[in-house]
Amino acid sequence: MEIASVIVDVPTKQTDRAFDYLIPEQWRGTIQPGMRVIVPFGPRHIQGFVVGLKTESEVTKLREIIEPMDLKPVLNQELLELGNWLTENTLCFKIFAFQVMLPAALKAKYEKKVRLANRRAAIELPSKLQAFFENDGELDWEEALKLGIGPMLQREAANGHLEVVYVVKERVRKKHRKFVRPTVSQYELEEALQSIPAKAEKQRQVLQYFLRHYDEVELKTLIDELKTSGSTIKALVEKRLLIEFDKEVYRDPFEHRKFERTKPLPLTDAQAQAIGPILQSIDKGLHEVFLLYGVTGSGKTEIYLQSIQEVIEKGQEAIVLVPEIALTPQMVHRFKGRFGDLVAVLHSGLSAGEKYDEWRKIQRKEVKVVVGARSAIFAPFENIGIIIIDEEHETSYKQEEMPRYHARDVAIERAKTYNCPVVLGSATPSLESFARAQKKVYQLLSLPNRMNNQDLPAVEIIDMREELRDGNRSMFSRKLFELLQDRLEKKQQTVLFLNKRGHSSFVMCRDCGYVVNCPNCDISLTYHRVNEQMKCHYCGYESNVPKNCPECNSEYIRYFGTGTQKVEEELGKILPEARVIRMDVDTTGRKGAHERLLSEFKDGKADILLGTQMIAKGLDFPNITLVGVLSADTMLHLPDFRASEKTFQLLTQVSGRAGRHQLPGEVVIQTYTPEHYSIELAGRQDFDLFYQREMLIRKLHHYPPFYYLALITVSHENLINVVSATEKMVNYIRSQVSDKAVVLGPAASSIPRINNRYRYQCLIKYKREPNLTQTLKTILDQYQKDTKSGLQVSIDVNPVILM
Ligand code: ADP
Ligand code: ZN
Ligand code: ZN
Numbered sequence: 001m002e003i004a005s006v007i008v009d010v011p012t013k014q015t016d017r018a019f020d021y022l023i024p025e026q027w028r029g030t031i032q033p034g035m036r037v038i039v040p041f042g043p044r045h046i047q048g049f050v051v052g053l054k055t056e057s058e059v060t061k062l063r064e065i066i067e068p069m070d071l072k073p074v075l076n077q078e079l080l081e082l083g084n085w086l087t088e089n090t091l092c093f094k095i096f097a098f099q100v101m102l103p104a105a106l107k108a109k110y111e112k113k114v115r116l117a118n119r120r121a122a123i124e125l126p127s128k129l130q131a132f133f134e135n136d137g138e139l140d141w142e143e144a145l146k147l148g149i150g151p152m153l154q155r156e157a158a159n160g161h162l163e164v165v166y167v168v169k170e171r172v173r174k175k176h177r178k179f180v181r182p183t184v185s186q187y188e189l190e191e192a193l194q195s196i197p198a199k200a201e202k203q204r205q206v207l208q209y210f211l212r213h214y215d216e217v218e219l220k221t222l223i224d225e226l227k228t229s230g231s232t233i234k235a236l237v238e239k240r241l242l243i244e245f246d247k248e249v250y251r252d253p254f255e256h257r258k259f260e261r262t263k264p265l266p267l268t269d270a271q272a273q274a275i276g277p278i279l280q281s282i283d284k285g286l287h288e289v290f291l292l293y294g295v296t297g298s299g300k301t302e303i304y305l306q307s308i309q310e311v312i313e314k315g316q317e318a319i320v321l322v323p324e325i326a327l328t329p330q331m332v333h334r335f336k337g338r339f340g341d342l343v344a345v346l347h348s349g350l351s352a353g354e355k356y357d358e359w360r361k362i363q364r365k366e367v368k369v370v371v372g373a374r375s376a377i378f379a380p381f382e383n384i385g386i387i388i389i390d391e392e393h394e395t396s397y398k399q400e401e402m403p404r405y406h407a408r409d410v411a412i413e414r415a416k417t418y419n420c421p422v423v424l425g426s427a428t429p430s431l432e433s434f435a436r437a438q439k440k441v442y443q444l445l446s447l448p449n450r451m452n453n454q455d456l457p458a459v460e461i462i463d464m465r466e467e468l469r470d471g472n473r474s475m476f477s478r479k480l481f482e483l484l485q486d487r488l489e490k491k492q493q494t495v496l497f498l499n500k501r502g503h504s505s506f507v508m509c510r511d512c513g514y515v516v517n518c519p520n521c522d523i524s525l526t527y528h529r530v531n532e533q534m535k536c537h538y539c540g541y542e543s544n545v546p547k548n549c550p551e552c553n554s555e556y557i558r559y560f561g562t563g564t565q566k567v568e569e570e571l572g573k574i575l576p577e578a579r580v581i582r583m584d585v586d587t588t589g590r591k592g593a594h595e596r597l598l599s600e601f602k603d604g605k606a607d608i609l610l611g612t613q614m615i616a617k618g619l620d621f622p623n624i625t626l627v628g629v630l631s632a633d634t635m636l637h638l639p640d641f642r643a644s645e646k647t648f649q650l651l652t653q654v655s656g657r658a659g660r661h662q663l664p665g666e667v668v669i670q671t672y673t674p675e676h677y678s679i680e681l682a683g684r685q686d687f688d689l690f691y692q693r694e695m696l697i698r699k700l701h702h703y704p705p706f707y708y709l710a711l712i713t714v715s716h717e718n719l720i721n722v723v724s725a726t727e728k729m730v731n732y733i734r735s736q737v738s739d740k741a742v743v744l745g746p747a748a749s750s751i752p753r754i755n756n757r758y759r760y761q762c763l764i765k766y767k768r769e770p771n772l773t774q775t776l777k778t779i780l781d782q783y784q785k786d787t788k789s790g791l792q793v794s795i796d797v798n799p800v801i802l803m
Helices: 079-089 095-098 127-136 141-147 150-158 185-195 201-212 217-225 230-239 269-282 300-313 331-341 352-363 374-378 406-420 431-440 464-469 480-491 564-574 593-602 643-655 677-683 688-698 719-736 772-785
Strands: 003-008 020-021 036-041 042-056 111-116 161-167 177-182 242-249 289-294 317-321 342-345 369-372 385-390 420-424 443-447 456-464 493-499 507-509 526-528 533-535 543-544 558-559 579-585 608-611 623-629 665-672 708-716 744-752 757-766 793-796
Touching: 003 036, 020 036, 036 385, 042 079, 079 095, 079 406, 111 127, 111 141, 127 150, 127 242, 127 677, 141 150, 150 161, 177 374, 185 201, 201 217, 201 230, 201 352, 217 230, 230 242, 242 443, 242 708, 269 289, 269 300, 269 385, 269 443, 289 300, 289 331, 289 431, 300 317, 300 331, 300 385, 300 420, 317 374, 317 406, 331 342, 331 369, 342 352, 369 374, 374 406, 385 406, 431 443, 431 688, 456 464, 456 480, 456 677, 480 493, 480 623, 533 744, 558 688, 564 608, 623 643, 643 665, 643 677, 643 688, 665 677, 677 688, 708 719, 708 744, 708 772, 719 744, 719 757, 719 772, 772 793
Parallel strands: 289 420, 289 443, 317 369, 317 385, 342 369, 385 420, 456 665, 493 608, 493 623, 579 608, 623 665
Antiparallel strands: 003 020, 003 042, 036 042, 111 161, 177 242, 507 558, 526 533, 533 543, 708 757, 708 793, 744 757
């Protein structure tokens, strides 16, 4: 095999295929698929992934690989195949599909060092190499290439003797610590102990320690544990009984936290029933998808933990996905508490170095469980026994840039390969998943009750139209104000929730709650300040803002929206004595700010926590007895067909924040449309009825889960170019698909201009269109090849956010 097929790191249409390169003589037999290599490309040297080896190529004059970047493959065969699957299913460049699976530290240029993989290797290495690694020495990879011993190192890496580490320079954290270990045998230690005089008691204690623990130990730990001193150790080092050395330790973000170990709880009947089929699937090695449907506090996490236990006992591995925002210390605690050091944690709060450390624990099989946000789905495990996705309805599982994958789809694809179950958990499942469960594509498991059998909090829905009629123009209803005062007096805490998201504004009548919708698409029209028009960004429908409300003739019809800052100001006026913590993108931008603000609130440093949806999750403090939702409408009228679903999920979730412990909770939801089913049913926490109502509407308007969607977004600096290009695409697609598909557009995107580029889109709704993927590829081909036109075209298959 002297030829390697390489996907090069040049993300363009023309280069989106494997290129053949000759493997230089010295590297033959060591370069393998899944390794990264440096290759010549035009006049440049660039990175690429080896995806295959072969003996022949159609190309006659092959160029040579310059050098490998890895000693061992960074992507295994399964992940390479998954990359192809991603490319096909999300229509992305191949190079993006491979890069998304690796931690950032491997993407950039970092210093690379070779070192011993284990102690035993020191004697098993060929003698020529041994000298480089004496005294835990490391060898610079560039250096090794210059010395011409690269291929030799690579063979030893394949034998498991050597490994490569990427040195990510971090400003603050130290990664080396001082360690001590005995240099002589246990027998010799024993002898030495006899010869040390009794008055050197401290030294004797240290030797006794090493007789009990004949292993290396961190210097600091040893000193703390034996209450001894550095000079005592020094003395023993001078006697050549011990040796001090530096060692890289993982930058464990949780290292200063103690995790109390927990044991599996005896399951309730409901839990036992729910876990049964999962355990069976694990035992039999069957791929099945389960939808674990249970309110917050119904014991889902305990089911995850015990399923994972079973998987670990079988010698397999588990991936647990949690939404980024819910990946709180509390959550991590539960997994670390049960499985200790067998857990790696991956989330965006980690530095590049920390992420790399966690990833390496997975690759080296030092852990059995990974808990992480979306990208953890690519954890390089090779014997997966279960994949769990908590809060499966969360939109953050979809990546909004190339590759536009949904973690749920990737999970199912990987689980098929490993013949293992996928468990999707939620109190408010996505309509897509619940519909699949109804059709028995997924197996539905239900946990209908909270563990503590406590009632869900009382929810009161306040009609803001009435407040206005009675002369209250403030953003707080009289009821909410009254309860806020009450909680201040009782020294209990309140969470105030304001949903503000996106850049869109809708037009609403403050007298009757009427919102202007598109007659074709059943989404609210978006208000455009520039020409004071309202537009539908699915189909392009336009209309003027009415002077009076078409429903009630009121003049109070205008666009709508309030920010957290404004609410904070008003709170200061009406409740000057209240201490308020505001949490939004402005106050939580810096690393750790989110956690710090939450813990201040937990410690009682404020009476009111005011924030956007980021506060909806993970809040579980005993003193919260009131939750207020200031305007449930802002999310309800987003120009997105999922607006009702999102509103229902969010209101259910925030309501669940009150009264989780002994103190009973109350929830106040303010709205201009109290009769809307998603608000009314969220108030009653009735998912089943909500599901039925929403499915009818989805069916009527040809939306998922009845239809699939594909969204094409086109942008250009010139408005005419965008419109005409989108128009052409729309016509082309119409000519290629069946008459059962609906092709909408061109329409202005809900954000019609970003960075001086106009944005138009085409939305395709379809059931079965075998030809569509090819049609979309053709469009991409054409426009991505034609870089001179300045048009940017992106395609999102199964989009989650349609704004
Ligand atoms: P969910 O993940 O659905 O929110 P949890 O698994 O967190 O629910 O359970 C809610 C609470 O009930 C937790 O405090 C948990 O420790 C406790 N719990 C769960 N299962 C049991 C059980 N079988 N016996 C006793 N307590 C339990
Ligand atoms: Zn009206
Ligand atoms: Zn429309």
